[in-house]
Amino acid sequence: MENHKRSLLRMRVRVTARKRGREINACGGSSSGRKRGRRGCVNNSVRKLQRREIGGFPRMARGSSSNSPEKFRYIQLQEEFDTYDPNAHWFLRLQFLKKRSKIIEIVSAKDVIFALAQSGLCAAFSRTTNRRICFLNISPDEVIRSLFYNKNNDSLITVSVYASDHFSSLKCRTTPIEYIRRNQLEAGFPLFETESLKWPGFVEFDDVNGKVLTYSAQDGIYKVFDLKNYSFLYSISDKNVQEIKISPGIMLLIFHRAPGCVPLKILSIEDGTVLKSFSHLLHRNKKIDFIEQFNEKLLVKQENENLQILDVRNSELTEVSRTEFMTPSAFIFLYENHLFLTFRNRTVAVWNFKGELVTSFEDHLLWHPDCNTNNIYITSDQDLIISYCKAEEGCEDEGEASAVGSINMSNILTGKCIAKICSNDPGLQINPRSRNATGRSYIRSTVREALEDVTALFYDEDRNEIYTGNKQGLIHVNIAVGRTCITNTVGKALADVTALFYDEDRNVIYTGSGQG
Numbered sequence: 001m002e003n004h005k006r007s008l009l010r011m012r013v014r015v016t017a018r019k020r021g022r023e024i025n026a027c028g029g030s031s032s033g034r035k036r037g038r039r040g041c042v043n044n045s046v047r048k049l050q051r052r053e054i055g056g057f058p059r060m061a062r063g064s065s066s067n068s069p070e071k072f073r074y075i076q077l078q079e080e081f082d083t084y085d086p087n088a089h090w091f092l093r094l095q096f097l098k099k100r101s102k103i104i105e106i107v108s109a110k111d112v113i114f115a116l117a118q119s120g121l122c123a124a125f126s127r128t129t130n131r132r133i134c135f136l137n138i139s140p141d142e143v144i145r146s147l148f149y150n151k152n153n154d155s156l157i158t159v160s161v162y163a164s165d166h167f168s169s170l171k172c173r174t175t176p177i178e179y180i181r182r183n184q185l186e187a188g189f190p191l192f193e194t195e196s197l198k199w200p201g202f203v204e205f206d207d208v209n210g211k212v213l214t215y216s217a218q219d220g221i222y223k224v225f226d227l228k229n230y231s232f233l234y235s236i237s238d239k240n241v242q243e244i245k246i247s248p249g250i251m252l253l254i255f256h257r258a259p260g261c262v263p264l265k266i267l268s269i270e271d272g273t274v275l276k277s278f279s280h281l282l283h284r285n286k287k288i289d290f291i292e293q294f295n296e297k298l299l300v301k302q303e304n305e306n307l308q309i310l311d312v313r314n315s316e317l318t319e320v321s322r323t324e325f326m327t328p329s330a331f332i333f334l335y336e337n338h339l340f341l342t343f344r345n346r347t348v349a350v351w352n353f354k355g356e357l358v359t360s361f362e363d364h365l366l367w368h369p370d371c372n373t374n375n376i377y378i379t380s381d382q383d384l385i386i387s388y389c390k391a392e393e394g395c396e397d398e399g400e401a402s403a404v405g406s407i408n409m410s411n412i413l414t415g416k417c418i419a420k421i422c423s424n425d426p427g428l429q430i431n432p433r434s435r436n437a438t439g440r441s442y443i444r445s446t447v448r449e450a451l452e453d454v455t456a457l458f459y460d461e462d463r464n465e466i467y468t469g470n471k472q473g474l475i476h477v478n479i480a481v482g483r484t485c486i487t488n489t490v491g492k493a494l495a496d497v498t499a500l501f502y503d504e505d506r507n508v509i510y511t512g513s514g515q516g
Contacts, residue, residue: 014202014203014204015145015146015202015203015204069419071419071464071480072419072480073480074427074429075421075427075429075466075478075479075480076428076429076430076431076479077429077430077431077443077447077450077476077478078431078432078477078479079130079432079443079477080442080444080445080476080477081113081130081132081477082473082474083103083115083121083123083473084099084101084472084473085132086098088135091135091140092137093140093141093163094120094140094141094143094163096119097119097121097137097143099119100472100473101117101118101121101473102117102453102455102469102470102472103115103116103117103118103469103470103473103474103475104116104117104374104455104456105146105147105374105456106374106456106457106458106467106468106475107147107148107149107156107458108149108460108465109149109154110154110177111126111127111181112177112180113125113126113127113458113467113475114136114147114149114156115456115475116144116146116147117473119143120137120142120144120145120161121137121144122135122137122144122158123135123136124180125475127463127477128504133180133181133183134180134183136156136158136175136185137160138173138185138186139162141163141164142160142161142162143160143161143162144160145159145170146158147159148205150227152210152227152228153174153176153228153229155175155176156174156175156180157174157191157205158172158173158175159171159172160172160173168198169196169198170197170198170201172191172192172203173188173189173191174188174189174230175187175188176188191230192214192225195214195216195223196217196218197214197215197216198218199217200215200217201215201218202214203215205227206246207227208246208247209246209249210226210227211224211226211227211233211246211269212224212226212227213225213244219237220237220238220239221236222235222236222237222241223235223236224236224272233270233271234271234272235272236272238253238255240255240256241254242254242255242256242257243291245291245292245293246293247294247295248295249268249269249270250266250269250275250293251266251268251269252264252265252266252267252291252293252298253265253266253267254291257282260282261279261280261281261282262280262282262291263278263279264277264280264291264298265277266293266312276312278312280300280310282300286302286304286305287303288300288302288303289301289302289303289327290331292331292333294333294340295338296311296312296313297309297310297311297312298311298312301327304322305322306319306320306321306322306325307320307322307325307355309354309355318353318355319355325351325355326344327344328342328343329343329344329370330342330343330371331343332376332378334412335382336381336382337382337413338352338353339351339352339353339358339412341378341385341412343366343371346365346368346369347361347365347366348385348387349361350412350413350415359412359413359414360415361410361417362410362416362417363389363392363408363410363417364385364387364408364410364415364417366389367387367388367389367390367405368388374455374457375387375388375454375456375457376388376457377457377458377459378412379459383411383413384409384411384418385409386408386409386457386459386466388405388406388407388457388468389407389408391404391405391406391422392406392422403452403453404448405451406421406422406423407420407421407454407457407466407468407478408420421451421478422451423447423448423451430446430447431479443476445474445476450470450474450476450478453470453471454468454469454470455469455470455471456468456469463479464479464480465477465478465479466478466480493511494511495513496513497511497512498512498513498514499511499512
């Protein structure tokens with residue numbers, strides 16, 4: 001039994017405490033939810049994705065565009081890590097932490113890979129040594145539910161529950177990455193100790209605005225903290241607030257529905273100042289499918305009704321026919337491009353805020369029907385989506401119900417698939433990297449097995465590496481190698497060498513010659 005429920009969002013993470021005493025369901029989490037109850041594991045994944053937002057950061061200069069096909073021309077399976085180690089699990093008190101469990105979340109911070117298993121066990125691996133550094137569970141009864149890499153201070157935040165507390169309260173802890181590299185977890189310290197984060201309380205990390213939002217159900221108070229130093233900024237005390245949505249610079253407060261309308265407030269994220277109060281008219285007897293905020297645009301959809309896009313600055317209303325825009329199971333907002341992605345029945349589509357369909361994807365049928373964000377990555381330039389997808393014919397064995405998918409990389413603006421990792425690709429090689437002077441890294445899986453039952457995916461844009469986790473608790477490192485053009489023979493390459501450098505991290509030797 002795996003005793004927790006979790007949320008993953010790359011730019012935003014909201015984790016909700018579980019109801020004390022609730023039974024654990026087969027999906028590895030409780031059946032409880034956040035302020036409004038969730039309906040099991042599928043809805044949990046949907047909520048994760050609905051709350052995910054990307055953008056708000058300066059674009060980083062990179063060597064080439066992330067959507068360049070050349071960047072993913074050749075793929076090498078270079079490393080395999082295992083979160084399961086029976087010899088290292090003696091410290092753990094909970095039996096389910098000692099069993100193999102699927103990977104549900106992968107986070108990369110520079111040269112360290114963090115892999116969280118559904119059991120609640122979290123391991124850190126070094127890409128420098130290609131060895132496990134440590135397990136992040138510092139207490140024998142700790143179940144880690146989610147991870148958040150805080151770029152503001154180069155630290156990892158873990159959100160955990162404990163058996164001693166009947167898994168009912170969320171506890172947050174931050175540890176600098178540098179100390180994790182040294183396996184000095186005692187250098188970390190707890191966060192938000194004054195907050196009672198019991199069900200239906202939650203903590204939400206918002207990387208876009210650099211803020212943390214907590215909700216204490218016991219007091220009925222929302223609090224906002226600075227993500228840089230965790231200092232308290234302000235609180236919101238209103239028991240009529242049903243939900244809070246965050247966009248760059250603002251928060252949308254959604255109040256309990258009134259007859260024929262829903263009261264709303266827009267607040268400044270920096271100091272909580274009320275910027276606008278208004279009500280949005282509703283059909284009285286229709287349930288609300290969703291209310292979402294994107295900058296000045298408010299998206300409202302009721303059951304079997306048209307999508308409404310309201311400009312809150314001038315009250316201009318745009319409607320999109322319910323036959324053109326059917327209620328998706330999830331959203332991703334792209335702030336740089338002023339677009340949003342919708343997910344429905346394994347398909348992805350891109351829309352603008354005029355309600356127009358911008359992109360349909362030609363080869364991007366998602367593997368998981370519940371829009372699991374663990375298997376989706378969008379680059380910081382917002383031009384590429386990488387997902388674990390259903391493999392096309394030719395990428396799986398004929399006449400066989402296969403658990404093997406493919407990792408597809410598609411251009412968000414054109415919908416074109418620019419590259420994919422497919423088990424039948426003859427160019428996909430296993431090329432393990434040397435771990436030290438005497439040993440090699442051991443990859444037990446075949447290329448096909450590495451693409452079976454993938455449950456988590458992460459793309460490290462700086463290293464150009466794709467990390468996948470599977471049901472067996474294994475993590476695979478795929479290196480994307482661009483096309484090269486070599487005109488010299490081996491003999492010529494070794495002639496007249498005038499400079500030499502060895503990159504220990506990548507295990508690569510660079511030489512320069514008299515010919516430049």
